[in-house]
Amino acid sequence: MKRQGNLWPAITTSENIHAAYLRARRGKAWQRTIQSFEQDIAGNLERVRQSLIRKTFRTSPYNVKTIHEPKKRDIYVLPFAPDRIVQHALMAVVEPIWDRMFIDDSYCCRTGKGIHSGSLRAMQFVRKHKYCLKCDVSKFYPSIQHDVLFGLVQRKIKCPDALWLLRDVIYSTGGGANAPIGNYTSQWFGNLYLHELDMQAKHVWKVRAYLRYCDDFCLFHDDKAVLRDLATKIREFMSERLGLRLSKCDLFPVSRGLDFLGYRHFPDGYVLLRKRTAKKMQRRLRTIPAMLASGRLTLETARSVVASAKGWMRWANTRNLAMAMNVNDLEHTIRMELAKDGSPSVQ
Numbered sequence: 001m002k003r004q005g006n007l008w009p010a011i012t013t014s015e016n017i018h019a020a021y022l023r024a025r026r027g028k029a030w031q032r033t034i035q036s037f038e039q040d041i042a043g044n045l046e047r048v049r050q051s052l053i054r055k056t057f058r059t060s061p062y063n064v065k066t067i068h069e070p071k072k073r074d075i076y077v078l079p080f081a082p083d084r085i086v087q088h089a090l091m092a093v094v095e096p097i098w099d100r101m102f103i104d105d106s107y108c109c110r111t112g113k114g115i116h117s118g119s120l121r122a123m124q125f126v127r128k129h130k131y132c133l134k135c136d137v138s139k140f141y142p143s144i145q146h147d148v149l150f151g152l153v154q155r156k157i158k159c160p161d162a163l164w165l166l167r168d169v170i171y172s173t174g175g176g177a178n179a180p181i182g183n184y185t186s187q188w189f190g191n192l193y194l195h196e197l198d199m200q201a202k203h204v205w206k207v208r209a210y211l212r213y214c215d216d217f218c219l220f221h222d223d224k225a226v227l228r229d230l231a232t233k234i235r236e237f238m239s240e241r242l243g244l245r246l247s248k249c250d251l252f253p254v255s256r257g258l259d260f261l262g263y264r265h266f267p268d269g270y271v272l273l274r275k276r277t278a279k280k281m282q283r284r285l286r287t288i289p290a291m292l293a294s295g296r297l298t299l300e301t302a303r304s305v306v307a308s309a310k311g312w313m314r315w316a317n318t319r320n321l322a323m324a325m326n327v328n329d330l331e332h333t334i335r336m337e338l339a340k341d342g343s344p345s346v347q
Contacts, residue, residue: 003154008161010093017049020088024080024184033080048082052089055164059083059172062180070276074142076173076180087184090165095188097156102191103198105211109187118213119261119271125209126254126265129220133227134258135234137194138247140215141186144179144193145243146171152192177243190214193242200237205230213261220254227251263316271316281309285325292337299338306331 010016021041025034037044051057063077078084099110107118126132137143150170157163169185179186179193194212201207201219207230209220221227231249238244257272258265264272273281284305291297309327 003156003158004097005158007093007157007159011089011162011165012049012052014045014049016089016092017045017085020085020092021045021048023088023092024084028080031080037081044081045085048085051082052086052165057082057086057165057168059168062173062182070280073181076182078183084184086165087169090162090169091185091188094157094162094166098188098192098195101156102195103202106191106195106198106213107211108191108214110191115213115261118211119263119265121211122218122258122260123265123269123271125211125218125220126258127267127269129209130222130253131220131224131227131251132254132258133219133221133231133249133251134260135217135219135231135246135249137215137238138245140244141179141181141190143177143244144189145177147176148242149179149189149193152196187214196242197234197237201230201234205233216260218258218260224251262312273312273316273318277312281312282325285309285327285330288330289333299334302334303338306334 028034048057060079060083065075065077067073067075078087102110105121107113107115107121150167153166153170154163157166169183170179170189173180179189191214194215194217197217198210198212201210207219207221211218219227219230228251231251235246235249238246254265254267259274262274262277264274266272288297288302288305292299292302306327309325310331313327
């Protein structure tokens with residue numbers, strides 16, 4: 001495996017720092033910290049750049065928030081500047097290097113992949129095989145070992161300056177483990193970490209029907225005994241090589257339906273929205289009229305919520321569900337209100 005060097009000039013160009021700033025602010029331009037930063041945008045971006053060139057940059061202290069939906073977990077929040085900008089600048093150069101070595105059937109946060117591509121691939125395997133082994137990792141991101149992760153990073157990257165910055169981000173939480181949920185880098189660190197499992201499954205165990213999205217992964221076969229043996233191997237590999245343990249490892253006939261990536265996949269080609277996904281969507285849509293009336297929600301935001309719901313439904317057999325949720329009527333109402341304001345209508 002060829003190691004990549006001389007990455008630092010690309011990371012620290014003014015153009016890359018500016019592009020990183022634009023990506024980091026996307027959808028957040030209303031925040032006061034960003035508006036304050038933009039009062040002297042040229043000067044502030046140059047200060048971020050110089051902090052990298054002079055090696056004075058250090059990851060800022062985290063503000064840790066606990067959320068409870070969809071499950072309880074800690075979210076680690078960093079300042080917009082310099083941290084968010086720096087992480088985007090770093091990954092703009094590193095992402096393509098890692099992406100090229102990932103297997104085709106790894107679908108998380110990759111251009112041209114994603115949830116819906118993963119769902120389509122899962123359906124191909126469900127229609128072809130009799131059994132599925134579905135696993136996920138217990139407390140995945142908090143369990144990522146810093147030393148193991150940095151060792152994996154060094155296998156592909158040899159640029160000492162880039163490694164200095166990667167080390168700073170990786171070890172920023174202390175404690176020996178944790179890729180903080182909330183960091184832009186963490187999903188890519190997670191992909192890199194479980195790439196070891198991908199390679200083991202595909203090239204050592206010779207599993208043909210395998211796919212992974214983040215820390216959820218599925219293996220398919222016509223022989224239940226083969227999958228049962230693989231479950232044992234996976235547990236041992238995860239524990240011994242990566243310091244991880246599985247929270248679930250279910251073996252079942254695909255005729256039961258595969259619950260994966262927000263959808264339920266059946267061998268006859270039928271796809272349903274997962275119950276939890278549908279209920280959450282229904283709750284959200286039901287609140288829109290009241291929130292619009294009270295001014296707690298803008299028409300543009302309401303349009304985005306409806307478009308997101310329709311996007312999820314488009315990939316499943318949801319005609320009756322869409323009717324029950326009155327999605328088309330709600331979309332029509334929002335379009336009419338936007339037209340009154342002179343805004344572009346919902347497409």
